[in-house]
Structures are given as C-alpha cells and as structure tokens.
Amino acid sequence: MSRSGPPRAATPTACHTARVQRCDECGFVYDDHGPDMVGDELAALGPRYRSRLVGGEDAGRRGRLTRRPEPSVWSALEYACHVRDVLLAQRERLLLALVEDQPGFAPIYREERVQLARYAAEDPDVVARELVVVSGLTARTFAGLATPAWERTCRYNFPEPAVHDLLWLGQHTLHEGEHHLIDIDRVLEQV
Numbered sequence: 647m648s649r650s651g652p653p654r655a656a657t658p659t660a661c662h663t664a665r666v667q668r669c670d671e672c673g674f675v676y677d678d679h680g681p682d683m684v685g686d687e688l689a690a691l692g693p694r695y696r697s698r699l700v701g702g703e704d705a706g707r708r709g710r711l712t713r714r715p716e717p718s719v720w721s722a723l724e725y726a727c728h729v730r731d732v733l734l735a736q737r738e739r740l741l742l743a744l745v746e747d748q749p750g751f752a753p754i755y756r757e758e759r760v761q762l763a764r765y766a767a768e769d770p771d772v773v774a775r776e777l778v779v780v781s782g783l784t785a786r787t788f789a790g791l792a793t794p795a796w797e798r799t800c801r802y803n804f805p806e807p808a809v810h811d812l813l814w815l816g817q818h819t820l821h822e823g824e825h826h827l828i829d830i831d832r833v834l835e836q837v
Contacts, residue, residue, distance in 0.1 A: 672825045676817040681796045684816035685789025688733075691823040692781030695726055698830050699774040711770050715836035720760065722830045722837075723773065727765035728756055729826050730777050736819040737784040743800040743812055744791075750801040781823070788816045 667676045679687060699711065699722075711723040720728070735754045742749045759765070796813045810818070 669821060669825060672821075672828050674821045674824050676814065676821065679817050679820055681791065681793070681813055681816070684813075684820060685785045687785075687820050688788060688816070688823070689782050689785035691729075691733075691820075691827075692778035694827060695729065695777040695781075695823075695830075696774040698722065698827070698834070699726055699770040699777075708770060710834060710837050712766050713837040715833055719833065720829070721766060722833045723768060723770055724760050724765040725826045725830050725833065726770075726773050726777060727763065727768055728759070729823055730773060730780055731759060731763070732756075732822050733777075733780045733784045733819065736815065736822075737780075737787050739800065740784075740787055740812060740815060743798055743815070744795060748799045748801060748809065750807075751803065753803060784819065788819075 712721050714721045731754060739751050798812050799809050800815060802808055802810050
C-alpha cells in the first residue's frame with residue numbers, strides 16, 4: 647500500500663498491530679464491545695459525526711472544517727469523509743465474508759482517496775447526512791448477524807495481514823469511528 651499523502655493525526659502503527667485488542671492512543675478496548683453492542687454503537691456514530699459537521703450559519707464554519715492544522719494532518723471534513731468511506735467498505739467486506747470463506751480485501755487507499763475523491767471540496771452538511779445513513783446501514787448489517795456468523799473469518803491486511811473473525815471486524819470498524827471522532831475534536835481545537 648502506498649504511503650503517499652498526509653498521514654492521519656495518529657499514524658496507523660500508533661494504535662494498530664496485527665491482532666490489536668486495544669488502542670493505546672484513544673483507549674478503545676475491542677473486548678468491551680460484544681456482538682450484542684456493535685450494531686447499536688455503529689448506528690450511534692452517524693449522529694455523533696453529524697454534531698461536529700453541522701450547526702449554525704456561522705460563516706467561518708466551513709473554513710474550520712476544511713482547514714488542516716498542519717499540512718500533514720487531515721482536516722475535520724477529511725476525517726469525516728474517510729470514516730464515511732470506511733463504513734461503506736467495511737459493510738461490503740462483511741457481506742463478502744458472509745458469502746466467501748475467509749476472503750481477503752482490497753485496500754481502500756485511504757491517503758490517496760483524500761485527493762482523488764476531493765474530500766476537502768465536499769459539503770459538510772451532505773457528508774453529515776451520508777454518515778448517518780451509512781452508519782445505519784453498516785449497523786443493521788452487523789446487528790443482523792446470527793451467532794455463528796460472528797465466528798466466520800476474513801483476512802484483513804491492515805496494518806499487516808492477519809486472520810480475524812467478524813466480531814473483530816465489527817469492533818475494528820467501531821474503533822475507526824470512535825478514534826476519528828477524537829481526531830476531529832483535536833483538529834477543531836487546533837484550527
């Protein structure tokens with residue numbers, strides 16, 4: 647995977663290992679989020695992101711959402727677009743893992759997407775609505791899993807190839823959302 651473009655506020659290796667169970671940076675503990683919780687927690691992400699992206703008719707709001715605190719750190723809007731795309735990708739990965747035995751997944755090229763998908767040019771209100779919809783879709787797909795399905799496995803390539811069950815995939819998806827909320831709050835404080 648290419649490492650061109652700006653890194654996230656926390657570099658991927660700062661909180662990820664092949665069999666990560668806890669993020670030292672944000673405090674997320676994978677085992678604290680069981681199969682009976684993942685769906686509801688994923689659904690709650692959309693409104694939480696929306697609260698950071700919308701609000702008031704402040705003329706400077708878009709500027710704050712699109713401003714990077716440093717050239718190498720994404721803006722709040724870029725983080726939000728990234729999470730939207732991660733939720734879409736993870737839902738598709740989950741569906742694939744329910745059909746295929748131990749599938750591997752193509753990378754989403756997160757750094758490249760920032761420029762290629764023009765995240766900074768997106769409308770924050772539209773992204774906020776999309777995050778609510780996508781978090782709901784992803785949540786319903788995870789919440790609808792029968793007990794044996796959580797044990798199905800997939801090959802996940804980030805940060806390095808490893809086999810994980812679908813519970814871990816749900817927990818990891820939730821971690822991405824939770825972690826980037828912290829990144830957004832940090833960026834908004836800095837700009």
